[in-house]
Amino acid sequence: MKSTLLATVCASALVSGAVCAQDLKFAPGEDARFNWASYEDYAAKYNLDGQTLTVFGPWRGEDQALVESMLAYFTAASGVTVKYSSSENYEQQIVIDTQAGSPPDIAVLPQPGLIADLASKGLLTPLGDETQGWLKDNYAAGDSWVSLGTYKGKDGAPALYAFPYKIDVKSLVWYVPENFEDAGYEVPQTMEELKALTEQIVADGGTPWCIGLGSGGATGWPATDWVEDMMLRTASPETYDKWVSNEIPFTDPAVVGAIDEFGWFARNDKFVDGGAAAVATTDFRDSPKGLFASPPKCYMHHQASFIPSFFPEGTKLGVDADFFYMPAYAGKDLGKPVLGAGTLAMITKDGEASRAFIEWLKTPIAHEVWMAQSGFLTPFKAANPEAYGNGALKKQGEILLNSTTFRFDGSDLMPGKIGAGAFWTGMVDYAGGKSAADVAAAVQAEWDAIK
Amino acid sequence: MVTGPKSSFGWVVHLSVVVFVALWMLPTVGLLVSSFRDKDQISVSGWWTALSTSSQNLVFRAPAGDGEEVVNGRYVLKGSVLDGASGQVSAFGFSSREPAAFAPGTVADLKDGVTLTVAGDGAFELSGPASFAEGRGQRIFYTAEVPPRFTLENYRNVLTASGLGRSFLNSMTVAIPSTVIPILIAAFAAYALAWMPFPGRSLMIAAVVGLLVVPLQMSLIPLLKIYNSVGQALGFDPKSYIGIWLAHTGFGLPLAIYLLRNYMAGLPREVMESARLDGATDFQIFTRIVLPLSFPALASFAIFQFLWTWNDLLVALVFLGPQDDKLVLTGRLVNLLGSRGGDWDILAASAFVSIAVPVLVFFAMQKFLVRGLLAGSVKGG
Known part of the structure; x- marks a missing residue:
């Protein structure tokens, strides 16, 4: 009976050119790393044959193949035909589509600032108390995830609108182990050691860092990650939260201090490949090479x-x-803070299939099939860490689970004009030689202007 | 001085034309060269370095134990650092600190009794007391003179991307009607505005000129709202080909009417008056006289409009949507770039793939383009 179900789903999927259920990457029931029981339970509970769900997300290219491999399981289990799409300017596209009244059923976005905007215009459907409780109980550090997905609606009342799914860890330093071996360097365990290592490499005649802020119209964003990471390492998480919501101004000593911490690395000609002048012009995609x-x-x-x-x-x-x-x-008692980013799924058009999709994201299998491939981290406690496709992902997953503090990328949480504008350009100015105080004052002036 | 001052001036003109053409073409040539280069090379060195033999510092990782032999009680691993490619090794090393410490042919002592030698032709020999199967394979750093190397891989990646043929058809489906419909409407309108006196005619012309400056981005949301409500009332999907044809028609009409009216207004009045004396109606004058005479202007506008609709991404995404089955060529190529962009290999190759059709259209109709560009600017021309 199961096979006929798959066949019909597949036939209808072929007609519409959508994901075909036969493309299941891992055969159901075979690999013990996966929670197939959750898949079977879900399949038994939902039978929405013939329904269609449009999903709009930020993933294109190889990432699109990954998300579609996950969606194929949803199609196979629920019978819903999924049409996934994305576009280069998805931020603008989702605004146009929702405001004009032709939204997709489900939207997945990485910018909480943008989601807050959509929620305040009444364009999103609240996910309800049950989902809120689920997140709290089943995600590691559940409260911080609930607050991340909670926004003020059109009526001004806060409610859970977005479901965090797929996390990126940002607090990482990449290196070539053999180059470290050749030179006899050890992986630093504290920030003091990292700074000492930086100076050591210069003393040995090398260049410690590659830093590139170039990213077309978004030039400057890699520096915001630096500053946020330094902020979490020099100030308390509460200060970080206040900074993000502008309860303390950008010109606060804590913020200016964090910017200067970044400057310690980036504004020293000897510390950066190509010299400090190359920081703002090097493309972030070419920089690691x-x-x-x-x-x-x-x-x-x-x-x-x-x-x-x-x-x-x-x-x-x-x-x-x-x-x-x-x-x-080591000298500051701030624990092990981790900076991250991620994508959040939300219902832009309510319906049976949309609700079923959010329920699907609560099954371990929806996380595990992507974990087993690449580029996917999850704070979902019931998802089997053994399912991670490679050692690097597993290690990142551990960093995520071992963190004492997790904070979402601050520039994504700030209003778009600041987090995706003034902050970026401010960091480019800073890399160009402007003082941290001047940069902070300029950003704060813009923030005051939009209040 | 047989040639005289006039022809020496001609020389200067020709020379400067050559210089300007070369300057103008340089970015395109660079993109073309890049499109045939290897993905990793593009990001490391400039396209001009690809044209001649260059000295490069490279890294080769010896296989971990695969193919090693035991000779005189020592494990020996042989191979070539160039791995089949041509080139000449000028120096080698085993540590990232000193990647060019040894001349080719000399023997380098690694730790634990392991020795390494690399010959000028790239052949290496790694020898040691223990098997190399453990660990991750020795890194061999070498400096080599590498001849230019080109690849068709980028084009293969773009052309074999799934759904590209579909998107090609989608783009055609969008671009051709979006070119024909505005021309049909604009030709009638232009004739009326040029040759049929009626009250408010000048005001209408002024309004059309005024519409030229309205940025289309401003009208996207309101227009889509109207589409959605009409679509709901009539019970069909508002995001369809008819929708995008109408949108492109609307966005193209002001320029089309303006261009064609100015051209038609410049046609000789006597021809039309004598035709009217012979009893021709306005419709007959339009189809028999004005349309054939306006052909250069029609053709040049057709080129403009076709190029614009073919290259358009924004309008197509808004009115047709990013769904797989409706995605236009520009959208497909952008999606190939991945979530974070920056794939120069794909970007360069896809630029030339998407350029193919517009170039064909241009060469087929280019003699009208220059004539049409002057449309309206030279009165009675």
Whole structure:
């Protein structure tokens, strides 16, 4: 009976050109790492044959193949035909589509600032108390995830609108283990050691860091990750939260201090490949390639977990390149903070299939099939960590689970004009030689202007 | 001085034309060269370095034990660092600290009694007391003179991307009607505005000129709202080909009417008056006289409109949507770039793939383009 179900789903999927259920990457029931019981339970509970669900997300290219491999399981289990789409300017596209009244059923977005905007216009459907309780109980550090997905609606009342799914860890430093071995360097365990290592490499005649802020219209964003990471290592998480919501101004000593911490690394000609002047002009996608040059152009690169896709072809993680946790100061009692980012799923058009999809994201299998491939981390406690497709992912998963503090990328939480505008350009100015106080004052002035 | 001053001036003109053409073409040539280069090379060195033999510092990882032999009690691993490619090794080393410490042919002592030698032709020999099967394979750093190397891989990646043929058809389905419909409407309108006196005619012309400056981005949301409500009332999907044809028609009409009216207004009045004396109606004058005479202007507008609709991404995404079965060529190529972009290999190759059709259209109709560009600017021309 199951096979006929799959066949009909597949036939209807072929007609519409959508994901075909036969493309299941891992045969159901076979690999013990996967929670197939959750898949079977879900399939038994939902029978929505013939329904269609449009999903709009930020993943394109290889990432699109990954998300579609996950969606294929949803199709096979629920009978819903899924049409996934994305576009380069998905931020604008989702605004146009929701405001004009032709939204997709489900939207997945990485910017909480944008989601807050959509929620305040009444364009999203609340996910309800049951989902809120589920997140709290089943995600590691559940409260912080609930607050991440909670926004003020059109009526001004806060409610859970977005479901966090797929997390990136940002507090990572990438390096080539063999280059460290050749030079006799050890992976630093504290920020003090990291700074000492930086000076040591310079003393040995090398260049410690590759830093590139270039990213077309978004130039400057990699520096915001640096500053946020430094902020979490020099100030309390509460200060971080206040900074993000502008309860303390950008010109607060804590913020200016964090910017200058970044400047310690980036504004020293000897610390950065190409000199400090090259920081703002080097493209962030080309920057890590210096690690692999001969002789190495640099020894370390600070970037989120996605960066291996820009390593030279054939680079094996764990062998040719590896990463370590961006350490915290031993002298400051701030624990092990982790900065991250992620995507959140929300219902833009309510319906049976949309609700079923959110329920699907609560099954371990929806996480495990993506974990087993690449580029996917989850704080979902019931998802089997053994399912992670490679050692690097598993290690990142551990960093995520071992963190004492998890904070979402601050620039994504700030209003778009600041987090995706003034903050970026401010960091480019800072890399160009402007003082941290001037940069902070300029950003705060813009923030005051939009209040 | 047989040639005289006039022809020496001609020389200067020709020379500067050559210089300007070269300057103008340089970015395109660079993109073309890049499109045939290897993905990793593009990001490491400039396209001009790809044209001649260059000295490069490279890294080769010896296989971990695969193919090793035991000779005189020592494990020996042989192979070539160039791995089949041509080139000449000028130096080698085993540590990232000193990647060019040894001249080719000399023997380098690694730790634990392991020795390494690399010959000028790239052949290496790694020898040691223990098997190399443990560990991850020795890194061999070498400096080599590498001849230019080109690949068709980028084009293969783009052309074999799934759904590309479909998107090609989608783009055609969008672009051709979006070119024909506005021309049909604009030709009638232009004739009326040029040759049929009626009250408020000048005001209408002024309004059309005024519409030229309305940025289309401003009208996207309101227009889509209207589509959605009409679609709901009539019970069909508002995001369809008819929708995008109408949108492109609307966005293209002001320029089309303006261009064609100015051209038609410049046609000789006597021809139309004598035709009217012979009893021709306005419709007959339009189809028999004005349309054939306006052909250069029609053709040039057709080229403009076709290029614009073919290259458009924004309008197609808004009015047709990003769904797989409706995605236009520009959208498909952008999606190939991945979530974070920056794949120069795909970008360069896909630029030339998407350029193919517009170039064909241009060469087929280029003699009208220059004539049409002057449309309206030279009165009675």
